[in-house]
Amino acid sequence: MSRTSVLTPPEGALPARTRFAAGVGAAVSGLSRALGRGGGSVVGGRAILAVDGRALSRLAAGRSIALVSGTNGKTTTTALLRAALETRAPVVSNALGANLPPGLASALAGGPPRAPAVLEVDEAWLGRVLEATAPRAVALLNLSRDQLDRYNEVRRLAGSWRAALDGRPGVTVVANADDPLVAWGAALCPQVVWIGAGQPWTDDAAGCPSCGGRIRFGGAGRAWGCASCGLQRPALDVTLDGAEVRGPGGWRVSLRLALPGRANRANAAVAIAVASVLGVEPATAAAAMSAVSEVAGRYATVAAAGRRARLLLAKNPAGWLEALDVLRPPPAPVVVAINARVADGRDPSWLWDVPFERLRGRVVVATGERSRDLAVRLRYAGVDHRRLPDPVDAIAAVDGDVVDVVANYTSFQALRARLAR
Numbered sequence: 001m002s003r004t005s006v007l008t009p010p011e012g013a014l015p016a017r018t019r020f021a022a023g024v025g026a027a028v029s030g031l032s033r034a035l036g037r038g039g040g041s042v043v044g045g046r047a048i049l050a051v052d053g054r055a056l057s058r059l060a061a062g063r064s065i066a067l068v069s070g071t072n073g074k075t076t077t078t079a080l081l082r083a084a085l086e087t088r089a090p091v092v093s094n095a096l097g098a099n100l101p102p103g104l105a106s107a108l109a110g111g112p113p114r115a116p117a118v119l120e121v122d123e124a125w126l127g128r129v130l131e132a133t134a135p136r137a138v139a140l141l142n143l144s145r146d147q148l149d150r151y152n153e154v155r156r157l158a159g160s161w162r163a164a165l166d167g168r169p170g171v172t173v174v175a176n177a178d179d180p181l182v183a184w185g186a187a188l189c190p191q192v193v194w195i196g197a198g199q200p201w202t203d204d205a206a207g208c209p210s211c212g213g214r215i216r217f218g219g220a221g222r223a224w225g226c227a228s229c230g231l232q233r234p235a236l237d238v239t240l241d242g243a244e245v246r247g248p249g250g251w252r253v254s255l256r257l258a259l260p261g262r263a264n265r266a267n268a269a270v271a272i273a274v275a276s277v278l279g280v281e282p283a284t285a286a287a288a289m290s291a292v293s294e295v296a297g298r299y300a301t302v303a304a305a306g307r308r309a310r311l312l313l314a315k316n317p318a319g320w321l322e323a324l325d326v327l328r329p330p331p332a333p334v335v336v337a338i339n340a341r342v343a344d345g346r347d348p349s350w351l352w353d354v355p356f357e358r359l360r361g362r363v364v365v366a367t368g369e370r371s372r373d374l375a376v377r378l379r380y381a382g383v384d385h386r387r388l389p390d391p392v393d394a395i396a397a398v399d400g401d402v403v404d405v406v407a408n409y410t411s412f413q414a415l416r417a418r419l420a421r
């Protein structure tokens with residue numbers, strides 16, 4: 001028996017150690033839930049990996065796997081792709097966004113053996129997860145500043161992608177050609193489907209990832225290029241134009257998403273391209289995606305303080321640029337909730353890169369644990385606002401039936417949990 005066949009047992013027969021690890025993980029997850037400590041997928045996954053350090057590759061073996069990575073849109077793209085692939089068979093996914101190896105191991109262990117999997121993966125872990133899971137397809141969305149105190153260098157992340165994908169056989173990458181960092185990061189992979197879905201936020205890619213020169217971004221055609229080394233946007237295979245997605249061989253589909261905004265049309269275009277790589281017809285994929293109306297509570301409208309609050313997540317400047325596109329038009333009020341915990345990044349200085357000037361003319365309420373930082377930023381942006389540290393008080397303070405609430409990561413999770421009670 002070869003060494004490879006020991007690691008990849010036939011017919012879904014996991015090694016005994018991995019089965020035991022999965023059992024321990026399920027028990028730990030169940031205990032965590034019983035104690036009211038959350039969903040338990042992360043602690044359960046840590047237990048799995050503690051018992052069997054190779055559990056991720058063993059649980060992944062024999063599955064058709066698609067990975068989704070990038071700073072913005074991972075969770076939504078994963079949900080849309082899952083909907084498309086579930087037109088054929090049940091799909092395993094880390095739907096709640098636990099995107100480090102413990103969350104991935106937990107998701108795989110919790111689903112049927114050998115079922116296809118769609119996994120969102122943290123940008124910094126993509127290389128290691130590629131090694132462990134041998135995916136058939138990888139979607140690369142964008143790279144932007146996020147959690148400034150932790151993952152501060154987008155070019156370094158792009159470089160890690162580039163090294164991980166260099167010459168890698170057996171995988172097709174669907175890559176955002178409009179992001180120079182992604183284009184450079186994916187360029188050495190033998191199989192790339194280049195997608196042009198638009199990218200309004202370009203401030204993190206002003207420096208050429210290849211030579212450090214200046215990237216110049218074009219106008220309507222959205223082409224970009226480096227005058228120094230010649231790096232430029234690759235020729236597109238799939239394009240998003242308004243609500244229409246066009247692909248190789250002349251296929252075209254119209255998006256009819258329940259999810260709002262330009263960014264979600266781009267996420268859907270990527271998901272359709274990945275689904276197509278995995279053998280699902282674009283029209284079938286697009287139809288399935290139209291039924292997705294919220295993603296882990298995002299875009300959901302919930303009762304709050306006698307009103308209905310529509311919850312939007314924006315955790316960094318790139319995400320905020322897209323969120324501004326989704327807000328109800330002025331003068332509709334907006335509640336903005338900002339925390340700066342570990343999962344948000346402790347450093348809230350990114351608030352200065354968000355074009356909050358565009359909120360002028362609305363009633364704005366600053367809330368969350370770092371509402372003072374936000375209030376200073378809004379003052380410099382010339383935005384009239386109030387500051388109420390409690391998010392529910394903030395929602396109660398504005399007029400109107402429906403209130404848009406834009407929150408960053410932990411403030412979003414805390415508010416969602418509180419309103420669900």
Ligand SMILES: [Zn+2]
Pocket residue numbers: 208209210211212213214226227228229230231
């Ligand atoms: Zn260059």
